[in-house]
Amino acid sequence: MAHFHIQDLTFQYPNAAHPSLENVSLTVEKGEYVVLCGQSGSGKTTLLRHLKNVLMPYGKRSGSICFDGTPLEQVSQHDQAAKIGFVMQNPDDQIVTDKVWHELAFGLENLGTDPKTMRLRVAEMASYFGIQDWFHREVCNLSGGQKQLLNLASIMAMQPEVLILDEPTSQLDPIAASDFLNTVRKINIELGTTVIITEHRLEDIYHSADKVVVMDQGKVIACDTPRKVGQLLWLQGHEMFAALPTPVRVFYESQGAGDCPLTVREGRSWLTAAFEHHPIAVAEPAPEPAPEKPKAPALQVKEVWFRYEKESPDILRDLSFAVPAGSLFAIVGGNGSGKSTTLKTICGICKPYRGTVEVFGKPLKAYKPKELFQNGLAMLPQDPKSLFVKKTLREDLAEMSRDKEAVAAVAETCEITKLLDSHPYDLSGGEQQRAALAKVLLTKPKLLLLDEPTKGLDSFFKQKFARILRKLQEEGITIVMVSHDVEFCAEYADLVSMFFDGQIITTDTPHRFFGQNSFYTTAANRMSRCVFRNAVTAADVAALYRANLEGKP
Numbered sequence: 001m002a003h004f005h006i007q008d009l010t011f012q013y014p015n016a017a018h019p020s021l022e023n024v025s026l027t028v029e030k031g032e033y034v035v036l037c038g039q040s041g042s043g044k045t046t047l048l049r050h051l052k053n054v055l056m057p058y059g060k061r062s063g064s065i066c067f068d069g070t071p072l073e074q075v076s077q078h079d080q081a082a083k084i085g086f087v088m089q090n091p092d093d094q095i096v097t098d099k100v101w102h103e104l105a106f107g108l109e110n111l112g113t114d115p116k117t118m119r120l121r122v123a124e125m126a127s128y129f130g131i132q133d134w135f136h137r138e139v140c141n142l143s144g145g146q147k148q149l150l151n152l153a154s155i156m157a158m159q160p161e162v163l164i165l166d167e168p169t170s171q172l173d174p175i176a177a178s179d180f181l182n183t184v185r186k187i188n189i190e191l192g193t194t195v196i197i198t199e200h201r202l203e204d205i206y207h208s209a210d211k212v213v214v215m216d217q218g219k220v221i222a223c224d225t226p227r228k229v230g231q232l233l234w235l236q237g238h239e240m241f242a243a244l245p246t247p248v249r250v251f252y253e254s255q256g257a258g259d260c261p262l263t264v265r266e267g268r269s270w271l272t273a274a275f276e277h278h279p280i281a282v283a284e285p286a287p288e289p290a291p292e293k294p295k296a297p298a299l300q301v302k303e304v305w306f307r308y309e310k311e312s313p314d315i316l317r318d319l320s321f322a323v324p325a326g327s328l329f330a331i332v333g334g335n336g337s338g339k340s341t342t343l344k345t346i347c348g349i350c351k352p353y354r355g356t357v358e359v360f361g362k363p364l365k366a367y368k369p370k371e372l373f374q375n376g377l378a379m380l381p382q383d384p385k386s387l388f389v390k391k392t393l394r395e396d397l398a399e400m401s402r403d404k405e406a407v408a409a410v411a412e413t414c415e416i417t418k419l420l421d422s423h424p425y426d427l428s429g430g431e432q433q434r435a436a437l438a439k440v441l442l443t444k445p446k447l448l449l450l451d452e453p454t455k456g457l458d459s460f461f462k463q464k465f466a467r468i469l470r471k472l473q474e475e476g477i478t479i480v481m482v483s484h485d486v487e488f489c490a491e492y493a494d495l496v497s498m499f500f501d502g503q504i505i506t507t508d509t510p511h512r513f514f515g516q517n518s519f520y521t522t523a524a525n526r527m528s529r530c531v532f533r534n535a536v537t538a539a540d541v542a543a544l545y546r547a548n549l550e551g552k553p
Helices: 044-049 077-083 100-110 115-128 144-156 174-191 226-236 239-243 246-253 264-274 339-347 393-400 404-413 429-441 459-474 486-492 510-514 523-528 538-549
Strands: 004-012 021-028 033-038 060-067 084-087 162-166 194-198 211-216 219-224 299-306 316-323 328-332 354-359 377-380 447-451 478-482 495-500 503-508
Touching: 021 044, 021 219, 033 044, 033 239, 044 162, 044 194, 077 084, 084 144, 100 115, 100 144, 115 144, 144 174, 162 174, 174 194, 211 226, 219 226, 226 239, 226 246, 239 246, 239 459, 246 264, 246 523, 246 538, 264 523, 264 538, 299 339, 316 339, 316 354, 316 503, 328 339, 328 459, 328 486, 339 354, 339 377, 339 447, 339 478, 377 429, 393 404, 393 429, 404 429, 429 459, 459 478, 459 486, 486 510, 486 523, 495 510, 503 510, 523 538
Parallel strands: 033 194, 033 211, 084 162, 162 194, 328 478, 328 495, 377 447, 447 478
Antiparallel strands: 004 021, 004 060, 211 219, 299 316, 299 354, 495 503
């Protein structure tokens, strides 16, 4: 018997022009690992929220959903809470208590679990997920990765039959995200828990799927094994092909021979075999010159030290770097290393106790109140919801500018025109990110700070987002971006810096930076370094493959 059987599900939000789900039919068998993917706003989150009554959105609904053969509305709230676990996109949206061990026990307490069993399950989950070292800590002091791991452990303490995850790694750095997804896969394999997961970053989960479901405009357009779905999207020329893992894209874009690889390991073996008896004529992309020290930087941070409390450890430690005017400057690094604090320091939100920050050659202290933010500096925060204060997106944008033409233009640029009459909190994570960007751009900044700007964005819109940033650069705007998205940084940044231990360790061009790293690098680089040097994007690898085997770069 299937865990979920969805038949002709159609759903439309109030006042929405079109259904968010349209005639969706899907079966999820027990023990399956199902990956749900699609562009932002395609209906993924809406579909997942229909699999648990307490999370169902309000609106017009038709069709049926059965859980273990019983209509979902007839399954008691107790059974749904115990058997269907749900991990949300934002870790803070799900945490309800103050301490880690309280959070682990919260769900069990609500299910009426006896104290002895509760203590055993809490201890088991803390041990299994490696939470022992921060078992007694305050939740507010945890990093984003720790919070999300705590959410997962709290859900698994209730021993659910189904685990549903909605973009669970959107706020995690690449290493933490990989560890988290490996843990989810381990739960599926070792415990037999059915997993339904939606992700924009498919590198770590696509190959593991028993079934890949692709959604587009509220409809299921593909439902099959990973290899068959990859082939289908390529033959159709569908936009979702750009979201597939790097080995799949390299294989089809280079018109490779043999079976399509799904993982970096399979891709490495495929490349090695292809060039086993073939001399390498073109070993690497055109070399990039080493970056020079900017003569008139748009931003200069000099020997900055900062701590949040007088007796707490320093978050920024002798931080120094300069950003060339008109460049896209990317900063990568682990969760909790101080990247977001750096952006807050540049804005003047965090006041360093030593060192200086200069914007356009002028120290922050020399700016008059509000002068810095009048067509000068603007910041897109990590949580886009913090920018929304009105009932509709149109009102939110109007708050920033009375120029209706300017509002219409930026809405068109960020592809939110159709969403203007929606409540900002009814939008998907990716749509909220685009809406927040539109609001920030209406301030017409000259220095734009972006904190995880690609979080929640699908691969298709990332390409458009990159074109938006490039256009801003052409207009003379300097962009400083903190990001965990190494693939995006490798393809579009002018300079990339590594942040570690409160300071920037190194700054270099993308090929020189990612080409020499082992973990903070792209899937394309890990896959191809056995054959090529300094190839960091799928396009790099595909071009080198063709140049060597077919003689045409």
